[in-house]
Amino acid sequence: MTRLVMLNQALRLTDNPLLQQQDDCIALLQQQDDCIALVLLEKKQFFGSQFGITRASRLRLGHQLWLVEDFRLQLAKLQLPLLCVLADSTELLPQLIKTLGISAVTMAEPVAEEERQLQQLAAHYVPVSCVDLNSLLGDSLRPELAAFPDSFSQFRKAREPELRVSSACADNNISGRWLGATELAKTKESAAWLLTLEANWQQQLLLCPKPHNIHIAAGRQQQAQFLAYLYENKAIYHYKQSRNQFCDVAADGAMVPPGQTPGYASFLSTALSHGSLSVRWVWQQICQLEQSLGANDSTYWLKFELLWREYFRWHQRKFGAALFRRQGLGRHPVPESQGDMALQQLKFQLWCQGQTGVPLVDANMRFLLQTGLMSNRGRQLVASYLIYDLALDWRFGAAFFEQQLLDYDVASNWGNWAYIAGAGTAPGRYFNQLKQALQYDPAAVFIRSQLPELRSLGMAAHLPYVSSIAAPYAAQLGLPPARPDWHSSLEKLQQQLQNP
Numbered sequence: 254m255t256r257l258v259m260l261n262q263a264l265r266l267t268d269n270p271l272l273q274q275q276d277d278c279i280a281l282l283q284q285q286d287d288c289i290a291l292v293l294l295e296k297k298q299f300f301g302s303q304f305g306i307t308r309a310s311r312l313r314l315g316h317q318l319w320l321v322e323d324f325r326l327q328l329a330k331l332q333l334p335l336l337c338v339l340a341d342s343t344e345l346l347p348q349l350i351k352t353l354g355i356s357a358v359t360m361a362e363p364v365a366e367e368e369r370q371l372q373q374l375a376a377h378y379v380p381v382s383c384v385d386l387n388s389l390l391g392d393s394l395r396p397e398l399a400a401f402p403d404s405f406s407q408f409r410k411a412r413e414p415e416l417r418v419s420s421a422c423a424d425n426n427i428s429g430r431w432l433g434a435t436e437l438a439k440t441k442e443s444a445a446w447l448l449t450l451e452a453n454w455q456q457q458l459l460l461c462p463k464p465h466n467i468h469i470a471a472g473r474q475q476q477a478q479f480l481a482y483l484y485e486n487k488a489i490y491h492y493k494q495s496r497n498q499f500c501d502v503a504a505d506g507a508m509v510p511p512g513q514t515p516g517y518a519s520f521l522s523t524a525l526s527h528g529s530l531s532v533r534w535v536w537q538q539i540c541q542l543e544q545s546l547g548a549n550d551s552t553y554w555l556k557f558e559l560l561w562r563e564y565f566r567w568h569q570r571k572f573g574a575a576l577f578r579r580q581g582l583g584r585h586p587v588p589e590s591q592g593d594m595a596l597q598q599l600k601f602q603l604w605c606q607g608q609t610g611v612p613l614v615d616a617n618m619r620f621l622l623q624t625g626l627m628s629n630r631g632r633q634l635v636a637s638y639l640i641y642d643l644a645l646d647w648r649f650g651a652a653f654f655e656q657q658l659l660d661y662d663v664a665s666n667w668g669n670w671a672y673i674a675g676a677g678t679a680p681g682r683y684f685n686q687l688k689q690a691l692q693y694d695p696a697a698v699f700i701r702s703q704l705p706e707l708r709s710l711g712m713a714a715h716l717p718y719v720s721s722i723a724a725p726y727a728a729q730l731g732l733p734p735a736r737p738d739w740h741s742s743l744e745k746l747q748q749q750l751q752n753p
């Protein structure tokens with residue numbers, strides 16, 4: 254038997270049941286399966302487009318390729334060869350199954366439609382088994398989809414009494430007979446084909462050089478980073494308050510690059526979305542910290558946020574394709590788009606480029622373009638602005654986030670967008686941009702760090718349309734003039750400007 258083990262979304266050594274392909278009892282009784290490890294990146298998920306928006310930026314593609322390469326090198330040190338391909342699965346998978354005589358496939362359990370299609374494609378040829386290795390609730394805690402509660406609160410209340418999650422499996426436990434592609438090749442032709450695949454992968458890496466200023470590290474380093482967040486900086490103890498910041502600011506007022514100390518949030522999302530860190534391992538680390546050094550509101554709150562991630566995963570599994578429709582589940586009103594297509598395009602471009610004239614929105618969008626990341630509060634605000642102020646289809650925003658975010662995760666991204674638009678199970682959420690700006694960036698530090706044109710303005714950097722290419726056209730484009738509900742915040746700001 255030759256088993257194909259697909260390590261998509263499982264780029265880690267710790268708590269990775271896919272790397273344990275040998276049952277000791279079976280090993281004594283019968284011959285072991287040969288195993289081949291594969292990461293198959295689906296071409297259309299990077300080069301395809303939706304709503305005219307390419308699915309991945311060059312930065313995101315480069316980040317993904319190098320994260321996989323990093324993992325390939327880690328496995329190579331452990332004598333475990335990993336075949337990596339960026340291809341169209343409908344062409345590659347059947348050929349691979351046939352050429353290598355694959356008799357079974359094992360993979361991470363899909364969450365959304367496209368990964369499910371990959372599972373179905375493989376199942377067309379050979380038996381497929383799935384392991385749900387990126388959920389907190391696996392094994393005996395697995396919820397029934399039909400009975401899965403609609404709202405996050407219901408879900409949380411049902412789980413909270415025990416906050417029980419599945420335990421992580423043993424660390425660094427690799428077993429099985431792992432073979433390289435060339436050892437598996439049965440004929441000269443198949444050997445040549447496999448070598449071509451390997452050469453193609455190296456070619457892709459050459460075409461997409463390792464992005465500068467991006468911390469690419471599968472597994473170990475990310476574990477070390479999170480342990481430092483818990484034990485060295487003890488930053489988790491102020492998480493509940495600091496998570497509302499837009500970025501980390503050092504004592505001298507300079508912006509700290511994402512993921513480096515001091516740590517206003519955990520920066521777990523990129524590692525979790527690629528499966529290079531186990532969410533169950535993360536959960537256990539928080540519980541251990543609480544037991545050894547004590548718990549507070551903030552340590553609880555990080556677990557609370559991980560439950561949000563969990564909720565969106567099951568929510569996506571339950572509602573599937575409906576969550577990608579404009580009206581979503583159709584339970585609550587979703588705002589109509591305003592303006593003809595050309596006008597909508599223009600407004601969308603201004604939003605994407607961080608040129609709407611609303612400083613906090615622009616600062617967050619430019620931060621995204623520069624780093625591939627954005628804080629949770631930033632994401633909520635720019636999403637609300639696109640949906641309720643610019644009156645655009647929420648899916649344009651979700652597609653642009655998909656293109657840009659290094660931590661892109663189908664369930665969290667599309668789930669959160671649908672949630673804010675009212676397309677999910679709850680009514681939509683509108684945010685007053687100016688009120689939020691004054692509350693969460695009171696001295697306009699973040700705004701001025703991102704918008705050089707406003708740097709010298711002090712608090713006046715909060716005023717909408719002071720300096721933006723959108724400013725002269727605001728009315729003509731139907732961009733929101735200061736909204737009625739902004740008035741009291743504007744008055745407050747003007748008073749502060751007069752009496753600094």
Ligand SMILES: Cc1cc2nc3c(=O)[nH]c(=O)nc-3n(C[C@H](O)[C@H](O)[C@H](O)COP(=O)(O)OP(=O)(O)OC[C@H]3O[C@@H](n4cnc5c(N)ncnc54)[C@H](O)[C@@H]3O)c2cc1C
Binds near residue numbers: 559661667
């Ligand atoms: C419009 C929108 C789009 C989003 N798109 C994504 C996405 O593509 N990928 C992604 O991982 N997260 C997404 N989020 C959720 C959240 O913004 C990020 O997980 C978080 O900002 C990442 O930074 P962190 O790891 O430092 O978060 P922390 O604040 O430290 O949170 C810890 C972890 O909890 C989970 N979490 C926190 N908030 C949420 C949330 N609202 N929904 C789901 N999980 C959450 C994440 O796994 C996160 O890593 C989105 C939120 C919004 C409002």
